[in-house]
Amino acid sequence: MDSPLYQDLPDLSNGVLAACIGISKKREEGEKATKNPGQIKPRQPEPTPPPASAPDAPPSLAAFRSFELDAAGKPLACRIVLPPNLAASAPRNMIVLKLELLCEGRRAAPERLFKGCAYRVDAKTLKALLMVENWTHDKLAGLLQVKRAQLADLIEVLGGEPCFEWAGKPDRPLEWADGSLKGVGEHLADPTPAPLKDDAGPAQGGINVRRSSGVTPPPPQSVLDMHPMPPPRSAVRQRESEEESRMQVDGSPHFLAMRIPGGDFPLRERAATLFEQNGFRLEPSNARWWLRDRHKVLNFLAEHGDEFERVYAPLYSANYKERMVAVRRARITARATQETSGDFALNMRISAGNLDENDIRRALASRQYYIISGDSIWLLPPAMLDRMAKAQCALSGHPGQAFVPSISRRLSTAQLCDADALLEGLECEIETPGQWKSRSRALKEFSALQRPPIPDALDEMLRGYQRVGAAWLWHL
Numbered sequence: 001m002d003s004p005l006y007q008d009l010p011d012l013s014n015g016v017l018a019a020c021i022g023i024s025k026k027r028e029e030g031e032k033a034t035k036n037p038g039q040i041k042p043r044q045p046e047p048t049p050p051p052a053s054a055p056d057a058p059p060s061l062a063a064f065r066s067f068e069l070d071a072a073g074k075p076l077a078c079r080i081v082l083p084p085n086l087a088a089s090a091p092r093n094m095i096v097l098k099l100e101l102l103c104e105g106r107r108a109a110p111e112r113l114f115k116g117c118a119y120r121v122d123a124k125t126l127k128a129l130l131m132v133e134n135w136t137h138d139k140l141a142g143l144l145q146v147k148r149a150q151l152a153d154l155i156e157v158l159g160g161e162p163c164f165e166w167a168g169k170p171d172r173p174l175e176w177a178d179g180s181l182k183g184v185g186e187h188l189a190d191p192t193p194a195p196l197k198d199d200a201g202p203a204q205g206g207i208n209v210r211r212s213s214g215v216t217p218p219p220p221q222s223v224l225d226m227h228p229m230p231p232p233r234s235a236v237r238q239r240e241s242e243e244e245s246r247m248q249v250d251g252s253p254h255f256l257a258m259r260i261p262g263g264d265f266p267l268r269e270r271a272a273t274l275f276e277q278n279g280f281r282l283e284p285s286n287a288r289w290w291l292r293d294r295h296k297v298l299n300f301l302a303e304h305g306d307e308f309e310r311v312y313a314p315l316y317s318a319n320y321k322e323r324m325v326a327v328r329r330a331r332i333t334a335r336a337t338q339e340t341s342g343d344f345a346l347n348m349r350i351s352a353g354n355l356d357e358n359d360i361r362r363a364l365a366s367r368q369y370y371i372i373s374g375d376s377i378w379l380l381p382p383a384m385l386d387r388m389a390k391a392q393c394a395l396s397g398h399p400g401q402a403f404v405p406s407i408s409r410r411l412s413t414a415q416l417c418d419a420d421a422l423l424e425g426l427e428c429e430i431e432t433p434g435q436w437k438s439r440s441r442a443l444k445e446f447s448a449l450q451r452p453p454i455p456d457a458l459d460e461m462l463r464g465y466q467r468v469g470a471a472w473l474w475h476l
Contacts, residue, residue, distance in 0.1 A: 064126065066110060066133055066140040073118030077102040078125050080154065080164045082174075082184065090187040093147040098167065099132060099140065107170075109142030128157045136284045143283050143290060148188045155181060155188075247271065247314040252323035253377060256280075256297050258289040258314075267312060274304065295368070301327065302369035302379040327377045328353075332388055332428035339410075346395070346419060348428075349406035350388070352378040360405040391422045 061069045081098035089095050100107045103119065121129065131154065133140055146154075155164070162173035164181055174181045248259040258280065260271050272289075275282075278300050280289040291297055308314070330352035337345050350360060355371055355378065363371050369380045389403040396409065411419050423430050451459075452470050462470065 061126070064130060064133065065138050066129070067113060067115050068118040069121065069126070070118035071120060073120040074103055076119040076121050076125070078121075078128065078163055079107065079170075080158075081167050082164060084167055086184065086187050090148050090151075095146050095148070095151055097144040097146055097151070099142055099144060110140035111142055124158055124161055125163075128154060131157060139284055141284050143281060143292075145283065145286050148190070151184075152188045155184070247312045248317065249314045250317040250320050251291075251297070252320070253297060253327060254292070254294045256289075256291040256300070259287060260289070262287075271312065274308075278304070298327075298370040298377065298379065299368070302329075302381050305329075305379070306381060306383065326375055327379065329379045329381060330384070332384065332426050334423050334426070334428055334430045334432075336411075336430075336432040342413065344411045344413075344416065345408065346411055347406070347408045348388070348391070348423075350380070350385075351429075352380070357405045364403075387426050391426055394422055395419065 061071075079100040079102055081100065083089060083096050086095060099110060101110055101113055103113070108114075129140065132144065135144065135146070135150065156179075158164070159179055160176055164174045164184070165172055166174070174184065176182075245261050245263075245265070247261060250257040258271075258275060260268055272282075275289040275291075278291070279293070279296050280291045282289050291300065330350050332348065333351045334346065334348045336347075339345055349357075352360070352371060353373060353376055355373055359371055359373075360380065363369070363380065364385070369382060371378045371380070385403065392403065392407050393399050393401050395407070395411075451467075454470065459467070
């Protein structure tokens with residue numbers, strides 16, 4: 001026991017005893033906390049102050065893509081031209097705006113603005129241009145078709161700026177009143193539907209008492225009877241697919257709007273070239289080709305209307321059919337009469353309602369292929385005029401004869417076959433007497449020729465072609 005190994009044993013026992021007592025106390029404190037959880041308050045984290053609201057940052061110049069902007073560039077302003085038919089187009093959400101950019105006193109469409117220098121705009125104008133650029137797929141356009149809500153947003157962004165004006169009244173900005181444009185704001189509110197009339201209850205101010213007539217009233221109409229069943233989905237999908245694969249046409253005598261089908265439409269390039277050559281402009285916001293000029297619209301319909309319908313087989317909107325009722329095509333009419341001498345008098349003219357030759361001459365002299373007469377509009381297709389000019393030259397025998405809207409020619413019996421062939425090529429309305437028809441048919445079909453009055457002995461001596469020649473000479 002006196003060994004050094006056992007000399008430090010009391011000290012070791014005291015340390016172990018102290019450790020056990022400490023562990024026991026901690027265990028008792030834990031049990032008390034479990035039984036009375038309200039006595040121990042958890043440590044509350046320090047409250048974090050709310051972040052200060054940052055003021056609205058101005059739009060970045062780098063977000064604009066149509067042309068270069070710089071704080072040291074040329075000053076640039078915008079002008080929004082409102083249409084005169086705003087009251088009619090706003091309820092249909094088809095408001096056509098015109099965007100013009102003003103630089104150094106000159107106005108230009110965004111497509112025609114010089115891109116070789118930088119420009120400077122204020123914060124409101126930049127925000128408005130960014131909004132328009134978003135509508136037109138990152139490229140500003142001069143013609144915009146917007147909805148009421150879009151125009152209202154544009155007015156809110158440009159509040160107080162003298163940049164709105166009516167079409168045909170340049171440099172006369174609209175006045176502002178309480179943050180709204182005079183004559184514009186009332187057209188941008190959502191139209192309220194008319195209240196339904198309730199005819200079921202009795203009129204106020206009295207009670208309508210009526211004895212029973214003994215007749216049982218018919219049962220109320222079912223909702224299923226009032227609303228017909230919709231077409232099946234397969235038919236709807238087939239109709240929509242057909243509409244998407246065909247060119248869509250909308251318009252009136254004052255404008256045309258063409259939409260080329262998407263995807264792999266085989267005539268896309270040909271149609272786009274035709275539109276560009278005739279003054280159409282593509283509006284990126286609705287992917288339509290627009291032509292807004294009555295003279296250009298009517299000339300386009302006269303020059304390319306027949307070919308356009310034959311090649312593209314477009315789908316015309318109900319609005320187009322309704323507004324184009326007054327537009328008609330002139331036609332060629334021919335009338336033949338037989339004279340006492342046996343010859344025929346042929347009168348051929350362009351028929352366009354009550355118009356006379358002088359109206360047609362004046363229109364063609366100014367390269368105007370249409371005539372407006374009262375409520376009617378008559379188209380003069382150049383292809384039809386060319387066919388008539390060639391027929392006139394052939395009938396007169398003078399290749400260089402000038403075109404005239406009306407012509408009269410005397411034809412002998414021998415000229416009927418050629419004249420009849422010319423009239424058939426004109427695709428015109430022909431009015432001919434029975435003698436004309438019988439003689440022209442006989443000249444075309446040898447079987448229709450009558451046998452000449454010759455002796456039988458002489459007829460037996462003739463060969464087949466000689467009999468035909470003799471019958472033809474007898475017919476003439």
